[in-house]
Amino acid sequence: MKKELRELFRDKRVRGTAFIGPIVLIFGLMFLFSSVIGGLAKPSSTKVHVITSNSPYTALFKTSGFQIVPVASVEEGKKLLTDGKARVVVEFLPVKDGVTPMKVRFDEREQLSVITKERVSAVANAVNEKQRELFMKASSIPASSVAPIQVSSENIGAKDDSNPGELLVSLLPYLIVIWAFYGGMGSAADMVAGEKERATLETLLITPISRTQIALGKTAALGVICLLSSLSSLVGLALFALIKPKGSEIMFKNGLGVTLPAFFWILVLLLPLVAFFASMLVALSAYAKNSREAQTYLGLGSFIVVMPAMFSQFIGLTDYSRAQWVNLVPVLNTAANIRSVLIGKTDIPGIAITVLVCSVLAAIMLRIAIVLFNREKVLARN
């Protein structure tokens, strides 16, 4: 294993894809998200095109922090919308029965246009609400006559600011799980199939160590790479939280939010998963005749990981996040439990089932890898 790791760490491609890649990519991704979300959250950065008129409400959006852009005519406004140069075009029509009709023109094909339409409408609704309150107060009409239900909410979630933000909760499990696989994938093709191709494997086969030992050594080394790669994605996030670039406060309201106990449980969940991934990667690479063929098999194998991992991003939006069967689905179970750990709802029985399921799968895949290593047709062909 020591030799495998030494070789892997000296390989620029492995260093790049398994360690530096996740750090740079996650940092860049977070930076991009922060910039985009930051831009959306600031009204001052949003331009609202308004058709020039005498309406006193024309300046309404300016006081709400939007940037007003005057437009001479409706036709010009429509053209700006069609060309994608305006998000919305607001027109105040002549007062009718004491009401000022406000028409918001938007393009439903453009997401930003739809979002801006909602925000512009909210500004007008707020004015209406304020006006209603004033009228009711002046007329001594009780609020209950127009609003028989009074809505209030209470957040019983953690208030110690130790949990990561919502976006991070949906992203982190996905990133941790996905990099555990992709970090090792780059090295796997070279590790067995590549060795067959270069005839270095034959030098191992003629030493007194058994083929089972060779398989175990390679799997263990690849497992270390998978684990480190997965943890590298956390390092990328930690760096982002530490440097705190402009806009990062939107992403990390409570800092990185991965507490020490959470990190411990993430490790407990990751260990059997990387064992499963590493043995699967070694088995696929052993079966291939050469590294090119191995890359094809590994690419197909990655779907097994990507599909449940992607679902884990949205599991919080469904009722499945608490369903017991989720703990039986490999990859998804690890991601779902990491999510639970991150939001402070560590599910020990769920973790136990997940660890058991992944360990069983790892044992099966390792057995397959060992069988392949001991099959002459598979290992001695090139």
Added chain:
Amino acid sequence: MVETNGLCKEFRDKTGVKRAVDNVSFLAREGEIFGLLGVNGAGKTTTLRILSTVIQATSGTATVNGYDVVRDSQKVRASIGFMSTSTALYGRLTGKETLEYFGKLYGLSQARITERIAFVTEKLNLGEFIGKLCDTLSTGQKQRVNIARTILHDPAVLFLDEPTSGLDIVTSQAVMEFIEDSRAQGKTIVFSSHIMSEAERLCDRIAIIHDGHIGAEGTLAELKASTESETLEQAFLKIVKYERELSLA
């Protein structure tokens, strides 16, 4: 000592079953270089791969240094050194790291590894480049590290599969000197080649292998005499031609 009895190896593919090694029997003694002489695809490499336990024979038996290649495969592997021009080195390890790694795989103690590395470094003149990554070495330097890897654990038996193929004349000469030196140390050497001059120079006895089976076996003088030839090349061609006619008949 290396002994084979009726060794056969069949490979199955889409076109059917191909017999790569067909009833091969020979005996290579200690302190002897036994040559397997044949054209490409004759079955030399397959025979050596069976003897080094990389693959298993379909039928027949073989012993290496007294150990059965199937039952005692681990002991066989501990007794042999295998080298060919196609067996590569790990490019991202230095020569020294390569030797240390293989020393450990062969179960040598750290003290023994250090002692043997010092020995092979001096013997094969590796000092200048043993600390460099194998990827950065010339073909000749790589082959010298390869030889060092082969003899590091001081094996009783050496399997050398076309060890000079593709090498320049100077490196080839060094490899042949190493083979002669190993014979002088009493090692059993099975040497495969298709280069007649090398076989003439090195081999004590030669088996001419063609289409998977041995067509003739003997000393250089015996092969020449039996085929009424003046050179090994002529003898080889006569035996191969005779074998071909037999197979066509």
